[in-house]
Amino acid sequence: MKRGSAYRPVAVGCAALALLLGFGIWQARRDYLESEHDMLAELEARARLTIAQLDRTLEATEMALRIAAMDFAERDWSEVGESRAAWSQLKAVIAPLPQVRSAWLSDQNGRMRIYTDRWPTPELDTFDRDYFAAHAIDRTQGLFIGRQLEARYTALGVFFPVSLAIYAGEHSFRGVVVAAIEPSYYLDTIAEQSGCAGCQTSVYRSDGAVLLASTGKAGTLTVDAALLGGLAAGGGAVLEEGSGGDKRFGRVLRSHKYPIVAVIGMPGGELARRWLHESGPKLGLCLLASLVILFLLWRSWLGARALLASHESLAMRSEALREAQQEAEQRSEREARLRREAAAANKAKSNFLALMSHELRTPLNAIIGFSDLMTSGVVSLDAEKAQGYARDINESGRYLLELINDILDLSKIEAGEYELHESEVALDEVVQGCLRLIDMKARTKGVALRFAPTGVRLWGDRRALKQVVINLLSNAVCHTETGGLVEVAVAGPAPDAADAAGDARADGLRLSVRDDGCGMDESEIERALQPFGQAHSGLSREGEGTGLGLTVVKSLVELHGGRLSLESAPGVGTTATVCLPAARAIVAEAGSAA
Helix, strand or coil: HHHHHHHHHHHHHHHHHHHHHHHHHHHHHHHHHHHHHHHHHHHHHHHHHHHHHHHHHHHHHHHHHHHHHHHHCCCCHHHHCCCCHHHHHHHHCCCCCEEEEEEEEEEEEEEEEECCCCCCCCECCCCCCCHHHHHHCCCCCEEEEECCCCCCCCCEEEEEEEEEEECCCCCCEEEEEEEEHHHHHHHHHHHHHHCCCCCCEEEECCCCCCEEEEECCCHHHHHHCCHHHHCCCEEEEEEECCCHCCEEEEEEEECCCECCCCCEEECCCCHHHHHHHHHHHHHHEEEHHHHHHHHHHHHHHCCHHHHCCHHHHHHHHEEEHHHHHHHHHHHHHHHHHHHHHHHHHHHHHHHHHHHHHHHHHHHHHHHHHHHHHHHCCCCCCCCCHHHHHHHHHHHHHHHHHHHHHHHHHHHHHHCCCCCCEEEEHHHHHHHHHHHHHHHHHHHHHHHHEECCCCEEEEEHHHHHHHHHHHHHHHHHHCCCCCCCCEEEEEEECCCHHHHHCCCCCCCCEEEEEECCCCCCCCCHHHHHCCCCCCCCCHHHCCCCCCCCHHHHHHHHHHHHCCCEEEEEEEECCCEEEEEEEHHHEECCCCCEEE
């Protein structure tokens, strides 16, 4: 071997070492950027979780306060303040809300009349509270979120109040009803769900007032009140402070509905810790490979004979090194793919939880509407009408329980474990019962409902068929403009429907729900039939709904051996048709399933 040839492996080794170090630096930089991106995504998810929890609490609290405001609007304050029954009534209103520590009523002069944590009610003037000034002076009509206050009569620490004004009529201010929100409820829940004990979790009003805050390694994160006030509803921003290993990140997100802003901060040094956790094995492997190359370079100086003897061994080691690098890269790609899939699953779950209230509103509206008519005294009720309202309330409550079961049933349907409990069903009764449930919503929107009974009877699962009809009606009413029409039609089988087709599964029973709403195009129809799918028109229930309505309908119909079809065109309307096998029809003369 010539002298030049003897030094050739040294030159190749130096080049390999440079490439390996370059690759290590590039990989470390790439891992750092990925760690930073993943951290910001995690902060985003935690901020949305915090806002979603607070929005649900404020919505539930606002509903409870409105009930209390209606109950006490016309009552004499002197009588209320001395009534143990009134105290118990207010306490019962907030009892279902674990986030609410206590509630109280103040009259138009700011004097506290009822306080649920103490009986008799202590003497307290709330005239100087910001929530009283907001309603009594500024005439705030909706829910007002007050500044954080110290507990006066308990040792439970700080809370923040939310309040509603009490009016007798439209303009006669009677006082305020206030609920104290428990901050520790959210901090404990958020810490359990996020798994980040050192994170800063804070909630502010849009003017910068602190509502609740946790302390931790990120507790020094600076929040600018001007930044909070400049955020639009649903808007957000990213905070960055410090540099190097002590760099801190925060995510700011404002609620769509209420003037509250969530701030989630990551502890200083967390980014460096995650980066080292991700890149440490790779850097170690790179260092090990560098040592191997240096050792080979040193051996090359021993002479050409030793170099030639070890040439084959070096080739084998190089191949092992390349395989190790490929395995490390593949492992990194697998981990990145798993993180993306986890983020997508978390986003789908958040969307589902935020949207599932649609399916619950219809029976709740019926219950609240009929009970308001019975308790308000606006409409005089004889015994027969009161019994009818009570029956509708009972039916709505039972259906609400069934609806919750249906959400759980979807998983059984997808797993193939859902069982039909079949019996003889009068389809007219099912449709008329569903029309009663949807009637109040339809009248509120000014949508007419039409149905002509046909006397069709079939063999099927009554609850599943009721779920199918109510889902189709709710979608149709939701997307029909004022003055529109939703029509339900039922057609029984022809006398020889199954025989003519030579197949007992041939379409025999048809139930259609037609609306004259905005309609859908082909792509929107396909999207609406997907689980959690949301189109922008027709049956997609834009703005509300779990996105499971048509999925449940399609699955339940297919369990009955039928099929669901949609016919729609933009600007024309949508017709949803359920076709069931002729074999399920019950012939009137025989009184049994066909």
